[in-house]
Structure formats: structure tokens, C-alpha cells
Amino acid sequence: MSLQPLPHSERFDKASVTVSGTVTDEKGDALPGVNVILKGTPFGTNTDTKGKYALTIPDSAGVLVFSFLGYKTVEKEVGNRTILDVSMGLSDNSLDEIVVVGFGLKNKKETISGAISTVHADELSHASTVTAAGALVGKMPGIAFRQSTGRPGSAPDIEIRNYGSPLVIIDGIQKDYGSFAQLDFNDIENISVLKDASASIYGMQAANGVLVVTTKKGKRNQKPLITLNGYYGLQIPAGYNKPADAVTYLKAIIQDETYNNVPASARSVTPEEYNKWVQGAEPGYQSFDWFDYIWQTKPQTYGSLNVSGGSENTDYYISFNRVEQKSMLRNFHGFDRTNFQSNVNINLSKKLKVGLNVTGRLERNRQPGLPGDDYDFALQSAFRNLPTKRPFVNDDSRYPGISAIDPQFSYGWINEEMSGVYKSEVRIMQLNGTGEYNITNNLKARVLLSYWFKNYRTDLREKSPILYKYNEAASAYDIAYQGNARYTERYVQNSEEMTSNMQLDYEKTFQKHHVHLVTGMETKSANYPGVYFLGSPEANGIPFLTTKTVTYMRDEIPFNQNRLGVLGRFNYDYDSKYILELSGRYDGSYFYKKGKRFGFFPSASVAYRISQENFWKDNVFLDKHINEVKIRGSYGVLGKELGNPLTYLTGYNFNQGSAILDGREVVSSRITGLATDNITWGRVYVLDLGVDVGLLGNRLTGGFDWFDRHQTGELASRYDVLLPNEIGFSLPSENLNSDHTRGIEMNLNWKDNIRNFTYFLGGNFTFSRWITGTRYRPRWANSYDRYRDLWNTEGRFRDGSFQLVADGQFQSWEQIANHPIDQDHYGNTTLRPGDYIFKDTNKDGYITDLDMQNVTYRVNNGTPWLNFAFQAGASWKGIDLRAEFAGGSKFTYEQQWVMRYFDGNTNVSQYLADNSTWYKDIWDKNSGYDIGRYPLLTKGVNNWMNTHWPNSNWQTNVTYLKLRNLELGYNLPDHVIRKAKLAGLRVYISAQNILTFTNMPGGLDPEMTHDAGIAYPNPRLVNAGLTVKF
Structure with a gap:
């Protein structure tokens, strides 16, 4: 915490009072480093090494707040005292912690009976990730994660217990995952993750769990606190499959031609030419490193400004922040994002409080316009451009040359001027209005109204390549290749979402009984109209679309997507010892036909804090060493919205081909298929059994959960009823199948301090697997087919593949x-x-x-079945150090393309070449073999069983552990910041992804899913930052 002295005029006011004293622990030992603050202000001091403090305050009517990690916060009125000694007891902080579960509902952690984990702002603030989702990785159990690409602005895939994409709630409003991912993590107060039946209160889309995000608010009775935060970092390419150098590439060509008995007269390379490349002395015989040319170290920058505070009846938090992540690919611009957040709450009277939250976001991506996926095109270029070629003729950047067998992949022309440009922009504005009225002391009414607007626009201008060669006779540059494909593309979408939520909230405590009842209704209406144009300009210089050049147009007609839910939740606890929660939601969706549109989804959970029993507290050993034991269980039904909307209606799909009728082209339409009224909600039954513990004064805390999730009503077709081919479609899907997910999770954390040295360490893991459930009348030709059919054989793990x-x-x-x-x-x-x-x-x-076995997990996709993380940190006299590790296991990477064989149209992977089998003499087929990890390196198929039949040599069951974040910081001491009239100043350096332990072949990033290892890698990031408060 950063503290600020009182201004000069206040410190020397005639009514000022100097209060001093000593702060000790329960044993009477001095506590150094305790924060001593004048309540309602940012001003204060810290105790010294002997636990002593002295603080001058304006008058004796103030309240001093004493806080220290691991101890209960103490508040003391000054009154007439000038000497104020304080004894601080060990904290049950983890139990007093408030957990937000949405819809304005908050519980103390000690009375939570469901499987809910929470991460707070101070844990997120140490991340230097571009996205909030990246800051969440590894912070709590139950989160499965994988950052499969490091593209600028990209976020990791996050699933709760491997269920699938979770529902996201931000300040009470349901949003998509992208809204959470692109939220600035410094604007987040806390994130609660609902992993079990407690998610049922969110109804229809909560079957995969819920992320409940609460943004920061101001504090009442606090003067304005301004915080500036920023960093500058460098992204360094890492974990990428590198192409071979020229000598290795030519060596592979020579070996392939030797293998295929190509005569000397027809060889691509003579021994004399090869030796020139080996020596590299003559002009034109130096290898060109396309990896170093295409991949560059690029900056990543971040800056934020926020101001917060409040009076007796208001509080406010306003922030601006901007992040810019340059692309590491040459001539690619990258990603930038600007966020705005304003949260204001006002008490209009003693009974009525209103609030207005305004959220704004602008995202921009920009890169050269290229065929297909722009990034994938550039990524392939590192291999498609040959190391014996250079990007420009005579190294003149005005004249890109042919450097790839497929000329369009020649990287010299890839820049906005020559190849065109792709731009995308996202503009978002959201308004949330809240109201809360205290009808009685125990009964309140709440309302939340939200309007969300998104403008999404993409513009692509894709030029045709023009490549050159040098005509020495004429001393001129001639065109060697010119493409003829040009495209201009534009897509514009304006989206709207409107949400309303109304609640009645009753809460009362009488004697040791505590009752909390909430009932309410939620509605959501949305539409997403858009229009798409595609054109073919007549020349590279024409940047716009005309009626003549438009070749395709699609108008996405808007229609309202309406949902309605009625919810209720009842909480009861007796003396915070016996805990019960009942909840339910009655949901309706526009997806389904009237009569099947609504479903009811109830849940129940119980908890027993045995450590609160008298017999436990009366036992000296148990009371002192085993401070908390809570046994809990939950069971419930969640709704899952399945299928496509409006399948109960018949209709037509437009633009499904064309034909020439009466001499002119007629665009055809096709019937959508048979309408069905047999589809309704899927139902997900979730069982969770868990225990939470606190030991040794709650310095050691942990938890364990076992869970089982049974999905029913999964969609499938009745394939035992066959329709004639003339009909043109099959029977529609129905709610016929089911699946299981089962697993465990655990976390363990230790926090302690030794005088003014504070430290922590902890870890968590989650393991879960999909299990095939019931299938509608499965059929197989024989028992072997049944054995290999993991997706349709009940009770089998539903992943992996068979191979030799x-x-x-x-x-x-x-x-x-x-x-x-x-x-x-x-x-x-x-x-x-x-x-x-x-x-x-x-x-x-x-x-x-018939010899194939299944010895793999999910191949080249999905999150790992086993996820784990470790954290450790310490602080001493303003210096702090923290390290965060995260990893995964039980997922499979399968090598393909340049990681598996030599493609004659591309360079070879340096890793594959270094580990392949070679002739002892590449010019002599009978010279013998140097056996490598992989078979003889030749072009294309090298013994079908070796390179093309599925076999375990090309598959790796991956395990990895990454040092995701390492940070060293320093908070300037109080006497220094006082002189500068600051509330705090912190400097830090940090590094992300700097160390990886893995069995992934070729040193590839284990999180990438691309089978050839040429996905955009997750960069190493090294940065320095500064936080100033005043």
C-alpha cells in the first residue's frame, strides 16, 4: 500500500494531533510494516522495525485503520488519546472475504456452499497481458486454459472444468467471451467463477459454468485518488518451427534425388554448386534466413489513468487505458485497444440509490491484405520462401523478386503498398443504469437496465502480386510474374442488446439465524444486422467498390432474439455453521417452438462447518491448528440451449448455386430441411462434493472437489429411418444422446510473515475427462468398429485417435x-x-x-485435460518478487506437413532435418545410413507407413510448465513519497513466457495447435513499468 502525508497546511493546523503507539501481535511481539491510515483518506504511515508509529492527523475525531497481511484489520477511534497501542490477531481473512455471485448477490466466503472460486484485483494487477482472460490463467482451480495463438489481441481459450465456453457476466449483464477478454484487467475488482449447480440461477446458457466479473467502484468519503500506470515491453519470437538454412535445404534435395536415382545430368544441384553454398564465400551463395527476416522483436505498450473517490453520498471510478501490441511479422501493424470505464453511484435519499456505468471500447487490427487468412499466409511464407533466394532483386526494395516456388508466397511484395491492406475496427458502447430502493430495513428492490451497441467493420483491399527479375542486357527490371486476382471486401455489422433485471431482496438475521431471499425476472433482446460486399476491381489502383465490380452481396436481415427468465434464490445459515442454498430459474428462449420454449432448472447446496462446533473449539489442538473445515455438496439441473434457432419453421436458404435458364443465370434457393418441433432444452445434471480447510491460523488454506456432470438431450438424428435421396436432406436432429464429464480439482496456499518479511506460495490443479454417454441405437459392422468408435461407445473416454x-x-x-x-x-x-x-x-x-491402439488424448485441439499452476512471492521493505507458473498435460500434438516430411514446394524444418535419417554420403545411395529419430528424409511419401499411416512416432502426449510471469517491484518508502507529495510510487520489471519445460518436439510452444508448428507463437515479453498515485 502506498501512503501520503497530510498536506503542509493540515499537518501544522492548530487543531492537529500527533498520535503514536506500538503495534504487536497476539504474543506481544512487535509488528513492523503495519499500514496505519486515517480512515477516509489516502494518508498514513507504517510501523518501523520495532512496531512503532507516529502520525499527525487534523483533529482527534478521526479513526485510525491498522492493516497487515495475515492479520485482522483493526479500527480505533482516536478520541482524546495521543498514545494508541494496538494488538492485532491472526486473520480469518479468507473466510471474511466477500464473494460476488451476480444479480447483486454477495455472500461471505464462509457461508458459500457451492463450488465458487474468486480472484481479486491485486492478483490480476501483476499481469502484463493484453487481455483480461490472459491475466486469469492459473489463478484458481477449475480453469482449463490454452493460448493456441499469440496473434496481437488474441486471448487464451478458457473453459471451466473442460465443460466448454463459459457464460460471462460483467456487472450483472450477460456478455460474450470477447467482451471479457478485451476488458482491461486494471478495471476489474474481482472475478468469481461458478463451477457447479450454483450457476443454475443464470439459466439457459450457464451449463458450462459462469465467470462473474465485477468492475471497480470508488470508495465513499475518500478524496480523489489519481493512479497512473504504464509499461513498455519488447516481444521476442519464441517457440516457433524454424526453416532450414540453404545448405540443409540443398542437402535434402540432393538426398531425395539420390534416393530416386536421378542421373547426374538431371540433378538440381551439382557437387560444385553445393560446395559453394557450404563455403558461403562467393557472392550469391549465402543462405538467407527467412525466419529472422520475417519475425522481428516488436514493442508492446500499455498506459492507464484512473481517478476514484467519493463523498458521503457518492462514489465514482473513471478510467482510460490503451494497449498497443505490434505484430512481430514484418510489415504487419498489429492490434491496439482503447478502453473507457465510468462507474458512478449516488444516494438520492436514505432509501434510494442510483448508479450509471458507462463502458466504451475501440479495437483496431491492421495488416497487409493477402489471400485467405492473412496471418496464415505470412506464417507459411517462412517455409515457402527458399533460403537460396532473397526478397528483392539486387536487394532493391522497389522490386520484389520470386523467392518461392509458388510466386504469390514471395514475401518481398507483402506490404500494404504492394499487397493491399486489411483493417478491422470494433466500437462498443454500453450503458448500465441501476436503482436500489430500501422498502424496509430488510426488504429492498433493485432494477438494472442495460443497452449495448457494437459497430463492427472490416475492410480488405487485396492486390495482385507483381514480381520482378533483372535484365542485365538492358540494365532494367522486367516483370517476372503478375497475378490477376484482386479483391475488395467490406463487412459492416451494427449490433444491439437490451437487458433488464428486476429483483426483490429480503435479508434478516434473528439470533443465530440468517435468511436471505431473492426473487426476480430478467429479459434480454438482441439483434445483429449486417451487410457484406465482395468485389473484383479491374486494377490494383482502384480502392473502392462499384455496382460493376461487386460480385457478391449478403444482407443479414435483423430479427429479435428474445429470452426471458424468472429466478429465485433462498439462503439460510445457522450461526454460519449449517448452511443451505436453494435456487431455481424458469427460462424461455426464442430458439424453440411454443410449448417447448420454457424449462425449469433448480439446484440445491449444503455445507457444514464442523470447525464451528463447540467440541471443536473446546479442543485446544483443533482450535489452534485446524481452524476451518467446511464440508459441502451441491446438486442441480442447468439448461443448455441446443441447436439452431427457429428450426420448427420451414424456409429457404438463398444463393445455393445457380443455373442457366432461358439464356440467363438464375440464382437458386434450397429448402432448409424438414421442420421439427422435437427439439427443446438440453438438461445438464451437476453433482459436486467438496471440502475447504484452513490450518495453522489459516496461514495454510486449501480445498478439494470431486465433480460429475451429465448432459442429456444432446442432439442427434434417427439414422434408422432412411429418406429417399430425391428428398435432398435427412431427418432433423432431436434430443436423443447424452455425455459425461467427470473430474477433480484441488488448491493449496500458504501465506505468512516473519517480522517485515512477507511471503506466499501455492498451487492448484484440475483434471477432467469427457466420457461418452448414451447414444441413439448405435450400430457397428463388427466388434472392431465398435472398439474404435470412441464417440458412440458408452462409457469410453471420448477423445484421442487410433494409430500404430x-x-x-x-x-x-x-x-x-x-x-x-x-x-x-x-x-x-x-x-x-x-x-x-x-x-x-x-x-x-x-x-x-487392426494393430492400431488409442494411446493419445485430444489431438491438436482443445484445452488439456490436466491443468496446473504454481505461484510464489515475497516482499521485504518495499521490495517484492513474485513468480507464476502454469502448465498442462494429457493432450496430444501430432506432427504434420513440414514437421513430418519434406514438401518439395517448401523448405524443410531445421528440426526435422537435424533429427532425420541421412545417407552417410548424400550422393551415394549405398554409402550406409546415419540413423536419426525420424526416417530417411526425402520429398513427399517416404514409405507410406512411416509418414502417412497414423503412428505414435509422430504423436507426443504433451506435458509442459511455463514461467508465465516473473515480476520484481519496488515501492518507494514513505519518507520519499512524502517529499514528492505522492500517495505512492512503484517501479517494476517483469517477464512473461521466458521459460518453458516441455517434451514438445522441436522446442515448439506446447500451447499451439497448428500441426506443422507454424502458428503465430506466444512471444516472450520483457518490460518495465511504473505506477504513480497522487
């Missing part, structure tokens, strides 16, 4: 000749040293697909 199981490699011709298994079905005559040996699992003497 490798059992080493052939080391010699003699070993191949003596091999008892016919592996290639030609008596092993096509095998060579370096080829894989496969297990004959069915013992029939042949290798076929």
Missing part, C-alpha cells in the same frame, strides 16, 4: 531381413534402415490397421 504403436527403428539391413513380422505386406522388401518398427498387437504376423 512404434517399437523402435530398424538399424540395419540385417535387422530388416530377420524381422519376423511382415510390416509392408511385401516381405519387408520396401523397408530401409531408419524406418519404424511397429507392434503386432493382434499377433497375426502382419501390420494392418
Whole structure:
């Protein structure tokens, strides 16, 4: 905490009072570093090494607040005292913590009976991520995560217990995941994650769990506090599959031609030319490093300004912030975002309070316009551009040359001037109005009204490439290649969402009984109209669309998407010991036909804090060492919105092809299919059993949960009823199937201090798996087909793939000749040293697909089944250090393309080349073999079983642990900031993703899902930052 001295005029006012004293712990030992603050102001001081303090305050009517990590906060009125000694007891802070569960509902953590985890602002503020979602990774159990791409502005995939994408609630309003991801993490007060049946109060879209986000508010009776925060960082490319150098590339070509018996006269490279490349001395024979050319170290910057405070009847929090993340790809601009947040609350009377929250956001992406996916095109270019070529003719940047076998991938022309430009912009504005009226002391009414508007626009101008060659005879640059495909594309969407929420809230405590009842209604209406144009300009210089050049237009007609929910929740606890919660929601969706539109989704949870029993407190050992034991359980039904909307209506899909009728083109329409009224809500049954503990004065805290989630009503078609092919479509889907997810999660944390040295460490993990449930009349040709059908065999883990199981490699011709298994079905005559040996699992003497086994998990997609994280930190005399690790296991990476074989149209992966089998003499097929991890490196298919049949040599069950964040900070001491009249000043340096422990092949980033390892990598980020308060 940063403290500020009283202004000079106040410190020396005639009515001022100097209060001093000593702060001790329960044992009477001095407590250094305790924060001593004059309540309602940012001014104060800290105790010294002997626990002593002295503070001058304006008058004796003030209240001093004493706070210290691990101890209960103490408030003392000054009164007539000038000496004020304080004893601080160990804190049950983790129990007193307030947990926000949405709809204006808050509970103390000690009376929470569901599986709910919370992370607070101070834990998020140490992140230097671009997105709020990135700041959440690893902070709590139950969160499965994977940052599959590091593209500027991208966020990690986050799932709760591997259920799927969660519902997001921001300040009581349902939003999409992108709204959460692009929220500035410095504007967040806390995030609560509802992982079990407690999510049922959110109804229809809460089946995958709920992220409840609360943004910051101002504090009453506090003078304006202005906070400036900023950092400058450098992004460093890491974890990417690198292309080979020129010598390795030519070596692979030579070996392939040797393997294919290409005569010397037809060789692509002569021995003399190859030696020139090896020596690299002559002009034109130096390898060009396309990776270093395309990938660059680029900056990432962040700045924010916020002001907060309040009077007796108002509070406010206003912030502006901007982040800019440059793309590490050459000539790509990157991503920038500007956020605005304003939260104001006013007491109009003793009974009526109103509030207005205004949220604004502007996002922009910009990069060269390229065919297909712009980033993927550039990523492939690192391999498609050959290391024997350079980007420009005579290194003149005005004349890009042909550097790839497919000329359009030549990177020299990839810039906005030559290739065009792609731009996207997102503008968002949201207004939330709140009102709260105290009808009686125990009964209040609340209303929340929200309007959200989003303007999304993309503009693409894609030019055709023009590449050059040098004509030495004419001393001129001639066109060597010119494309003819040009595109101009524009999409504009204006979206609106309107939400209303009305509640009655009754809360009363009588004796040891506490009752809390909430009932309410929520409505949401939305529409997302848009228009799309695609055109083909006649020349590169035409930047706009005309009626003549437009080749396609799509008008997305708006229609209201309406939802309605009626909710109720009842909480009861006796002496914070016996705890009960009942909740339910009656939901309706526009998806379904009248009569099947509504569903009721109830839940119940109970908890027993056995540590609050008298027999426990009377036992000296238990009371002192085992401070908290809470046993809890929950069960409920959640609704899941399935299928597509309005499937109970028949209709037509427009623009489904065309035909020439009477000499002119006629665009056709196609019937959407059979209408069905057999689709309604899916129902998800969630069971959770857990225990929370606090030990050794609650310095050691933890929890454990076992959960089971059963989804019913999953959509499937009745395939035992066949329709004639002439109809053109099959039977519609119905609620027929089910699935399971089952798992465990655990967390353990330790916090303590030794005099003025404070430290913490902790960790968490979550493990869950999908299990196939019931299927509608499954059918298989034989038992083997059933064995391999993981998606339709009840009780099987629903992931992974089947492949041959490798059992080493052939080391010699003699070993191949003596091999008892016919592996290639030609008596092993096509095998060579370096080829894989496969297990004959069915013992029939042949290798076929009947020998394939499932030894993998989800392949190249999804979040890991096992997620874990560790954190540690310490602070001493203003210096603090923290490290955050996060990782995953039980997911599978399968190598493809340049990580699996030599594609003749591209360069070879340096990793694959370094680990492949080579001829001892690449010019001589009979020179023998240097056996590598992979088979002989040749172009295309190298023994079908080696490179194309699924086999375990190309698959890795990945485990990894990343040092996601390492931060060292320093808070300037009180006597220094007093002189500068500041409330606080902190400087820090930090690094993200700087260290990774993994078994991922080739040093690839283990979070990427691209099978060739050429996704945009998650960069290493090194930065320095500053936080100033005044």
C-alpha cells in the first residue's frame, strides 16, 4: 500500500494531533510494516522495525485503520488519546472475504456452499497481458486454459472444468467471451467463477459454468485518488518451427534425388554448386534466413489513468487505458485497444440509490491484405520462401523478386503498398443504469437496465502480386510474374442488446439465524444486422467498390432474439455453521417452438462447518491448528440451449448455386430441411462434493472437489429411418444422446510473515475427462468398429485417435531381413534402415490397421485435460518478487506437413532435418545410413507407413510448465513519497513466457495447435513499468 502525508497546511493546523503507539501481535511481539491510515483518506504511515508509529492527523475525531497481511484489520477511534497501542490477531481473512455471485448477490466466503472460486484485483494487477482472460490463467482451480495463438489481441481459450465456453457476466449483464477478454484487467475488482449447480440461477446458457466479473467502484468519503500506470515491453519470437538454412535445404534435395536415382545430368544441384553454398564465400551463395527476416522483436505498450473517490453520498471510478501490441511479422501493424470505464453511484435519499456505468471500447487490427487468412499466409511464407533466394532483386526494395516456388508466397511484395491492406475496427458502447430502493430495513428492490451497441467493420483491399527479375542486357527490371486476382471486401455489422433485471431482496438475521431471499425476472433482446460486399476491381489502383465490380452481396436481415427468465434464490445459515442454498430459474428462449420454449432448472447446496462446533473449539489442538473445515455438496439441473434457432419453421436458404435458364443465370434457393418441433432444452445434471480447510491460523488454506456432470438431450438424428435421396436432406436432429464429464480439482496456499518479511506460495490443479454417454441405437459392422468408435461407445473416454504403436527403428539391413513380422505386406522388401518398427498387437504376423491402439488424448485441439499452476512471492521493505507458473498435460500434438516430411514446394524444418535419417554420403545411395529419430528424409511419401499411416512416432502426449510471469517491484518508502507529495510510487520489471519445460518436439510452444508448428507463437515479453498515485 502506498501512503501520503497530510498536506503542509493540515499537518501544522492548530487543531492537529500527533498520535503514536506500538503495534504487536497476539504474543506481544512487535509488528513492523503495519499500514496505519486515517480512515477516509489516502494518508498514513507504517510501523518501523520495532512496531512503532507516529502520525499527525487534523483533529482527534478521526479513526485510525491498522492493516497487515495475515492479520485482522483493526479500527480505533482516536478520541482524546495521543498514545494508541494496538494488538492485532491472526486473520480469518479468507473466510471474511466477500464473494460476488451476480444479480447483486454477495455472500461471505464462509457461508458459500457451492463450488465458487474468486480472484481479486491485486492478483490480476501483476499481469502484463493484453487481455483480461490472459491475466486469469492459473489463478484458481477449475480453469482449463490454452493460448493456441499469440496473434496481437488474441486471448487464451478458457473453459471451466473442460465443460466448454463459459457464460460471462460483467456487472450483472450477460456478455460474450470477447467482451471479457478485451476488458482491461486494471478495471476489474474481482472475478468469481461458478463451477457447479450454483450457476443454475443464470439459466439457459450457464451449463458450462459462469465467470462473474465485477468492475471497480470508488470508495465513499475518500478524496480523489489519481493512479497512473504504464509499461513498455519488447516481444521476442519464441517457440516457433524454424526453416532450414540453404545448405540443409540443398542437402535434402540432393538426398531425395539420390534416393530416386536421378542421373547426374538431371540433378538440381551439382557437387560444385553445393560446395559453394557450404563455403558461403562467393557472392550469391549465402543462405538467407527467412525466419529472422520475417519475425522481428516488436514493442508492446500499455498506459492507464484512473481517478476514484467519493463523498458521503457518492462514489465514482473513471478510467482510460490503451494497449498497443505490434505484430512481430514484418510489415504487419498489429492490434491496439482503447478502453473507457465510468462507474458512478449516488444516494438520492436514505432509501434510494442510483448508479450509471458507462463502458466504451475501440479495437483496431491492421495488416497487409493477402489471400485467405492473412496471418496464415505470412506464417507459411517462412517455409515457402527458399533460403537460396532473397526478397528483392539486387536487394532493391522497389522490386520484389520470386523467392518461392509458388510466386504469390514471395514475401518481398507483402506490404500494404504492394499487397493491399486489411483493417478491422470494433466500437462498443454500453450503458448500465441501476436503482436500489430500501422498502424496509430488510426488504429492498433493485432494477438494472442495460443497452449495448457494437459497430463492427472490416475492410480488405487485396492486390495482385507483381514480381520482378533483372535484365542485365538492358540494365532494367522486367516483370517476372503478375497475378490477376484482386479483391475488395467490406463487412459492416451494427449490433444491439437490451437487458433488464428486476429483483426483490429480503435479508434478516434473528439470533443465530440468517435468511436471505431473492426473487426476480430478467429479459434480454438482441439483434445483429449486417451487410457484406465482395468485389473484383479491374486494377490494383482502384480502392473502392462499384455496382460493376461487386460480385457478391449478403444482407443479414435483423430479427429479435428474445429470452426471458424468472429466478429465485433462498439462503439460510445457522450461526454460519449449517448452511443451505436453494435456487431455481424458469427460462424461455426464442430458439424453440411454443410449448417447448420454457424449462425449469433448480439446484440445491449444503455445507457444514464442523470447525464451528463447540467440541471443536473446546479442543485446544483443533482450535489452534485446524481452524476451518467446511464440508459441502451441491446438486442441480442447468439448461443448455441446443441447436439452431427457429428450426420448427420451414424456409429457404438463398444463393445455393445457380443455373442457366432461358439464356440467363438464375440464382437458386434450397429448402432448409424438414421442420421439427422435437427439439427443446438440453438438461445438464451437476453433482459436486467438496471440502475447504484452513490450518495453522489459516496461514495454510486449501480445498478439494470431486465433480460429475451429465448432459442429456444432446442432439442427434434417427439414422434408422432412411429418406429417399430425391428428398435432398435427412431427418432433423432431436434430443436423443447424452455425455459425461467427470473430474477433480484441488488448491493449496500458504501465506505468512516473519517480522517485515512477507511471503506466499501455492498451487492448484484440475483434471477432467469427457466420457461418452448414451447414444441413439448405435450400430457397428463388427466388434472392431465398435472398439474404435470412441464417440458412440458408452462409457469410453471420448477423445484421442487410433494409430500404430512404434517399437523402435530398424538399424540395419540385417535387422530388416530377420524381422519376423511382415510390416509392408511385401516381405519387408520396401523397408530401409531408419524406418519404424511397429507392434503386432493382434499377433497375426502382419501390420494392418487392426494393430492400431488409442494411446493419445485430444489431438491438436482443445484445452488439456490436466491443468496446473504454481505461484510464489515475497516482499521485504518495499521490495517484492513474485513468480507464476502454469502448465498442462494429457493432450496430444501430432506432427504434420513440414514437421513430418519434406514438401518439395517448401523448405524443410531445421528440426526435422537435424533429427532425420541421412545417407552417410548424400550422393551415394549405398554409402550406409546415419540413423536419426525420424526416417530417411526425402520429398513427399517416404514409405507410406512411416509418414502417412497414423503412428505414435509422430504423436507426443504433451506435458509442459511455463514461467508465465516473473515480476520484481519496488515501492518507494514513505519518507520519499512524502517529499514528492505522492500517495505512492512503484517501479517494476517483469517477464512473461521466458521459460518453458516441455517434451514438445522441436522446442515448439506446447500451447499451439497448428500441426506443422507454424502458428503465430506466444512471444516472450520483457518490460518495465511504473505506477504513480497522487
